[in-house]
Amino acid sequence: xxxxxxxxxxxxxxxxxxxxxxxxxxxxxxxxxxxxxxxxxxxxxxxxxxxxxxxxxxxxxxxxxxxxxxxxxxxxxxxxxxxxxxxxxxxxxxxxxxxxxxxxxxxxxxxxxxxxxxxxxxxxxxxxxxxxxxxxxxxxxxxxxxxxxxxxxxxxxxxxxxxxxxxxxxxxxxxxxxxxxxxxxxxxxxxxxxxxxxxxxxxxxxxxxxxxxxxxxxxxxxxxxxxxxxxxxxxxxxxxxxxxxxxxxxxxxxxxxxxxxxxxxxxxxxxxxxxxxxxxxxxxxxxxxxxxxxxxxxxxxxxxxxxxxxxxxxxxxxxxxxxxxxxxxxxxxxxxxxxxxxxxxxxxxxxxxxxxxxxxxxxxxxxxxxxxxxxxxxxxxxxx
Amino acid sequence: xxxxxxxxxxxxxxxxxxxxxxxxxxxxxxxxxxxxxxxxxxxxxxxxxxxxxxxxxxxxxxxxxxxxxxxxxxxxxxxxxxxxxxxxxxxxxxxxxxxxxxxxxxxxxxxxxxxxxxxxxxxxxxxxxxxxxxxxxxxxxxxxxxxxxxxxxxxxxxxxxxxxxxxxxxxxxxxxxxxxxxxxxxxxxxxxxxxxxxxxxxxxxxxxxxxxxxxxxxxxxxxxxxxxxxxxxxxxxxxxxxxxxxxxxxxxxxxxxxxxxxxxxxxxxxxxxxxxxxxxxxxxxxxxxxxxxxxxxxxxxxxxxxxxxxxxxxxxxxxxxxxxxxxxxxxxxxxxxxxxxxxxxxxxxxxxxxxxxxxxxxx
Numbered sequence: 001x002x003x004x005x006x007x008x009x010x011x012x013x014x015x016x017x018x019x020x021x022x023x024x025x026x027x028x029x030x031x032x033x034x035x036x037x038x039x040x041x042x043x044x045x046x047x048x049x050x051x052x053x054x055x056x057x058x059x060x061x062x063x064x065x066x067x068x069x070x071x072x073x074x075x076x077x078x079x080x081x082x083x084x085x086x087x088x089x090x091x092x093x094x095x096x097x098x099x100x101x102x103x104x105x106x107x108x109x110x111x112x113x114x115x116x117x118x119x120x121x122x123x124x125x126x127x128x129x130x131x132x133x134x135x136x137x138x139x140x141x142x143x144x145x146x147x148x149x150x151x152x153x154x155x156x157x158x159x160x161x162x163x164x165x166x167x168x169x170x171x172x173x174x175x176x177x178x179x180x181x182x183x184x185x186x187x188x189x190x191x192x193x194x195x196x197x198x199x200x201x202x203x204x205x206x207x208x209x210x211x212x213x214x215x216x217x218x219x220x221x222x223x224x225x226x227x228x229x230x231x232x233x234x235x236x237x238x239x240x241x242x243x244x245x246x247x248x249x250x251x252x253x254x255x256x257x258x259x260x261x262x263x264x265x266x267x268x269x270x271x272x273x274x275x276x277x278x279x280x281x282x283x284x285x286x287x288x289x290x291x292x293x294x295x296x297x298x299x300x301x302x303x304x305x306x307x308x309x310x311x312x313x314x315x316x317x318x319x320x321x322x323x324x325x326x327x328x329x330x331x332x333x334x335x336x337x338x339x340x341x342x343x344x345x346x347x348x349x350x351x352x353x354x355x356x357x358x359x360x361x362x363x364x365x366x367x368x369x370x371x372x373x374x375x376x377x378x379x380x381x382x383x384x
Numbered sequence: 385x386x387x388x389x390x391x392x393x394x395x396x397x398x399x400x401x402x403x404x405x406x407x408x409x410x411x412x413x414x415x416x417x418x419x420x421x422x423x424x425x426x427x428x429x430x431x432x433x434x435x436x437x438x439x440x441x442x443x444x445x446x447x448x449x450x451x452x453x454x455x456x457x458x459x460x461x462x463x464x465x466x467x468x469x470x471x472x473x474x475x476x477x478x479x480x481x482x483x484x485x486x487x488x489x490x491x492x493x494x495x496x497x498x499x500x501x502x503x504x505x506x507x508x509x510x511x512x513x514x515x516x517x518x519x520x521x522x523x524x525x526x527x528x529x530x531x532x533x534x535x536x537x538x539x540x541x542x543x544x545x546x547x548x549x550x551x552x553x554x555x556x557x558x559x560x561x562x563x564x565x566x567x568x569x570x571x572x573x574x575x576x577x578x579x580x581x582x583x584x585x586x587x588x589x590x591x592x593x594x595x596x597x598x599x600x601x602x603x604x605x606x607x608x609x610x611x612x613x614x615x616x617x618x619x620x621x622x623x624x625x626x627x628x629x630x631x632x633x634x635x636x637x638x639x640x641x642x643x644x645x646x647x648x649x650x651x652x653x654x655x656x657x658x659x660x661x662x663x664x665x666x667x668x669x670x671x672x673x674x675x676x677x678x679x680x681x682x683x684x685x686x687x688x689x690x691x692x693x694x695x696x697x698x699x700x701x702x703x704x705x706x707x708x709x710x711x712x713x714x715x716x717x718x719x720x721x722x723x724x725x726x727x728x729x730x731x732x733x734x735x736x737x738x739x740x741x742x743x744x745x746x747x
Binding site: 308309312313330331332333378379382383 | 415417433437448449450451453492494495496497
């Protein structure tokens, strides 16, 4: 096996799958898993101490998003948030759910499962606004769910324009945005201005897994998904995950204060990666133009090659990347996002997502470029 | 060597991982995801992938999943349905070996720089002069040379069967000693893409039209009906709705005429069988076996019967060449083998694979 992996060194370019936790978040989580263990719903001193840190965390999140603290609901992550938003609105709103075809399965499967409608996307994976308008004009939409940033190819939906279409054509519908991939790259305050529900997942921005946030605008009708002890003002029952909540708030605060610098730094690194790979490998092209996608995602299609083989060879070089999504067995499935974009099969089958984040260095990028070029050259040679 | 081991999640490939590791190879386990549809047979399922992955972890090797479901659909499931449309009885497990394990996976292994692809089959590869040939596994009761008979040439040099020289009991002991969760897992029996609830009829019924047919005797007298002529197989006794009485077997199936003919066991017998779609992994064509006595096996663990190979005048008998056929003449009359079934020829010591083909004419 090749050098880097044998030495236990990795180039981690899979931040869109999960980003390493910020040190401050690790510290906060450890503290609340150890020294402070009480249930914040209790009334004694230790419970009150735990409750205080929940309230402080809620304030931090609310300040960053620009919402009222009471609008913040802590969840178990992005999938729960998406389910709670879509299913909650359908159950309360007596209508159907609508989403674009390139949504994450956490949204898409909820829409399909409730008999909702899926509208097409443009070749860059953003929602086709004309199709959305025409679908909503039929009436009967209880919720519209449009992701802020696509998790596979990184393209950005213009939520201001999406909101305008929804308010014009379906004024009664709840507008949810899955902002799981947006937190590192876009101003959440700006995003929040346009929607009724916004959901986040902590481990995508350096927080712990199993924790997330759902922001629900006051007065929005959502039936709770999880019933029980009535925590989170009856909107999400279950004992509050104190370490998760604290870790979420700390990581979001770090991400928010570093965002501007990181966007510029990582945009330059992504440009370096995409330019090098596409210029050195004849069959490689960027899947969406960089102006339309966030700096953290470099999605490249290697026409005529296979993702499984590319990923294996990159892994042998210690380079950790992804391709599309994996099913329950761990097998890679052809991407529903690329299919919705109309990417031809010969390009789709050889797609690789390099995703960058707060730990990514220029050395990582250069090592990944060399590994990707080497892998592609080898596979091209094997075919000829 | 750098070895890519196909791991189904069963005990044989689990033990193969231990053998290869202990022999000092650099092993990567891979489970092929083949069937994309629903399955309740416990085969090709997520729990098998879980088993394979956990075994790989315990053995200390990497484990991957390759999604070959498109190839499986094109080369195994599609032809399986087509064969039933045409009224023949296919063997999907052999086609899976031919097209998936010993073609797609081998190509993938070579492309990724592996020195060999290994599987958990009970078969052996033996040197013979300057080349290699497939030989029966050491455990005769579990021998799988029948299903890997098509391996030839360069591929034989690239493939390893790490447990082919072991008894099944030794395989299970090895897995148990290594503490593997698959040690006592039962052998898979069924066609992986056919659920046990809906069965073959349910599966095929969702992919093709099934037609009712008359059941008649040799004189043409109608005795009853069946719901789906496409599901009836030569030699079948049950499911014909004929009630008790004398033993009656299906002796002819005509999908085109929607007719199933039954008769006594004697009527099932034939003097020989004709094979097409030939493969001669070792010799390349039938010249070497022309006029020779061979042992013939017509199903996965079926009995061997003696026959003499006849090559039609002026006809090609090359590997998979179009229209190529040979005729096997039985030493004693045998039950007919259904069209579509695979027949494998062994030498008279019943040790080496000589070749194989698919039944085109059972008479």
